[in-house]
Amino acid sequence: MTNIHPTAIVAEGASIAASATIGPYAMVGPQVVIGEGVQIGAHAVIDGITDLAEGVQVLPFASVGLPPQDLKYKGEPTRVIVGARSIIREHATVHRGSVGGEGVTRVGADCLIMCVAHVGHDCQLEDRVILANNVMLGGHVHIGDNVFVGGGTAIHQSVRIGRQAVIGGMSGVERDVIPFGSCMGNRARLIGLNLIGLKRRGFGREAINALRAAYRGLFLGRGTFDARMALVAQDQGSQPQVAEILAFIEASSRRGLMRAGRQTDEAAEAEAA
Structure with a gap:
């Protein structure tokens, strides 16, 4: 395949679509499945049982599918699934699931995970979720469709964020946020509804x-x-x-x-x- 850079390291067993592109010094593990049109940037690492759907972009120095930051994890065959056309920007991390959760970390379709954001083990992101720079998701966080999380926000493990919600930047989110809600602060509190988002989505x-x-x-x-x-x-x-x-x-x-x-x-x- 001419679209795999000669310095990239692709393990035997990896499944790579013919139209995928893998950049310089990137590393792809043996159980990775890379779909059509996927772009893997320079120095990115894709490992574990990881499935990147059609059109996914993983930019330089990002890592997807590495083991969870969970001391109970003993190498069990957990996984990561990234939906079509999602973008994982520079230095972002998406860790695979754990046996203490569903065993899978999911990123939905058309999501944007900006630079240095972290998606912890067993997180479930639905479609069109945006995590701005430096967002930190603890394990088992569930985020609904069309949610925007502002830069520098930390979300406690096991928190649920309802669809169409917006989280202000630099917030500390310890509790569940209702669908269509707007919250901010450290520690975060509801401040109203995501009216701008509702109007943009045609409500x-x-x-x-x-x-x-x-x-x-x-x-x-x-x-x-x-x-x-x-x-x-x-x-x-x-x-x-x-x-x-x-x-x-x-x-x-x-x-x-x-x-x-x-x-x-x-x-x-x-x-x-």
Whole structure:
């Protein structure tokens, strides 16, 4: 194959599509599958049981599929899957899964992982996720479609980020962020809805107004959170995006739900009551 640079090291057993390109001094392990049109930059390392779908780009000095940073990991055959057309920029790292999770780290289609970002073991990124420079994802983080995470943000292991959410730069995210939410700060708190993202994605006025009313009812109303949630479900639960938020809140969580404002949850509940 003329599109593999002579200085690249490609292990026997690797499966490489004819249209893929592998740059100078790159290293590809024996269990790697590289799809059509994939571009591997100079000095990049692709190892482990790793599948790069059509059109993926891995830029210089990035690494994909190396062992998880988990002391319990003993070389088990876990893996990484990167979806079509995703881009992994310089010095970014994507670690393979662990036996303590699903055994696989997934990056969806059309994602952008910017320079020096880290995707920890067993993370699940859906489609069109953007991680800006220096974002750090602990293990087992789940991020929904169309989420933007600002530069320098750290997300605690096992946190869930709902789809269409936006995370402000330099945030420390310790709890789950609702779909369509906007949060920032150290430690991060909800500050509203991702209205710009909603408009860009074509959500109409009716849907946005329903989400605004639901947000106010859930996070800014009086009474206990359970009572507020029941009232929102009764009044607006038939609206699809509101129903999605309610289902997200009711789903199993290891980290708990991020609330609004800068107070502790206990102080916020006491004030609301």
